[in-house]
Amino acid sequence: xxxxxxxxxxxxxxxxxxxxxxxxxxxxxxxVTMYLPLKQAGQTDEMKxxxxxxxxxxxxxxxVEGKPKKLLExxxxxxxxxxxxxxxxxxxxxVEVVKPNPPIRGHYEAVAVEIHRERNE
Numbered sequence: 001x002x003x004x005x006x007x008x009x010x011x012x013x014x015x016x017x018x019x020x021x022x023x024x025x026x027x028x029x030x031x032v033t034m035y036l037p038l039k040q041a042g043q044t045d046e047m048k049x050x051x052x053x054x055x056x057x058x059x060x061x062x063x064v065e066g067k068p069k070k071l072l073e074x075x076x077x078x079x080x081x082x083x084x085x086x087x088x089x090x091x092x093x094x095v096e097v098v099k100p101n102p103p104i105r106g107h108y109e110a111v112a113v114e115i116h117r118e119r120n121e
Contacts, residue, residue, distance in 0.1 A: 001035040001036070001037075001091065001092070002035070002036060002037055002038035002039070003033050003034065003035055003036075004033070004034045004036065004038070004050070004051055004053070004056075005031070005032070005033045005034075006030075006031070006032045006053060006056055006057065006060075007031050008029055008031065009029065009030040009031070009032070009057060009060055009061075009064075010027060010028070010029050011027070011028050011029075011030070011060075011061055011064040011065050012025055012026070012027055012028070012065065013025060013026070013028050013064045013065055013066075013068070013075075014026075014068040015028065015064075015068050015069045015070070015071075015072065015074075015075055015099075016068075016070065016099075016102070016103075017070050017071070018103055020103065021103065022068050026099065026100075026101055026102075027100055027101070028064050028075075028097060028098065028099060028100075029097075029098040029100060029110075030060050030064060030079065030095070030096065030097055030098070031094075031095075031096040031098070032056065032060065032079070032083070032093065032094070032095055032096075033093065033094040034051060034056070034083070034087070034090045034092075034093055035090070035091050035092040035093070036050075036051065036087075036089045036090050036091055037089070037091075038050060049089075050089070051087050051089060051090065055086070055087075056083065056087070059079075059082050059083060059086055060079055060083075062082075063075065063078050063079050063082060064079075064097075071113075072097045072099060072111075072112070072113040073113050073115070075097050075113075076095045076096070076097045076113050076114070076115045077115065079095045079097070080093050080095050080115060080117045083095075084117070084119055090119065091118065091119050092116065092117065092118040092119065093115075093116070093117050093118075094114060094115070094116050095114065095115050095117070096112055096113070096114040096115075097112060097113050097114075098110050098111070098112040099111050099112070
């Protein structure tokens with residue numbers, strides 16, 4: 001299956017279990033892989049046969065910068081649901097939501113949740 005990937009989308013949001021996360025906020029990074037047929041888009045050079053990357057970015061931004069959620073899992077699920085609702089050509093999605101600086105002790109690069117969803121699950 002063909003793919004369109006948006007990598008390293010960075011936003012400031014207020015998601016988290018701890019009150020200080022909801023009050024102070026933090027940076028989130030989102031990676032999205034959309035599975036859809038792209039042959040017709042390549043042959044016709046018409047946007048109607050693909051997905052507008054800018055529109056995907058704005059959809060993800062509205063969610064990550066929108067109403068706070070406790071869990072990254074909930075943020076990822078909302079992104080997947082919104083992209084399926086908005087872009088009928090998408091057949092499956094991988095959504096990764098990364099929290100680079102969660103308030104936990106230890107040495108790590110980041111924590112992340114990644115989900116895979118298919119349109120007719």
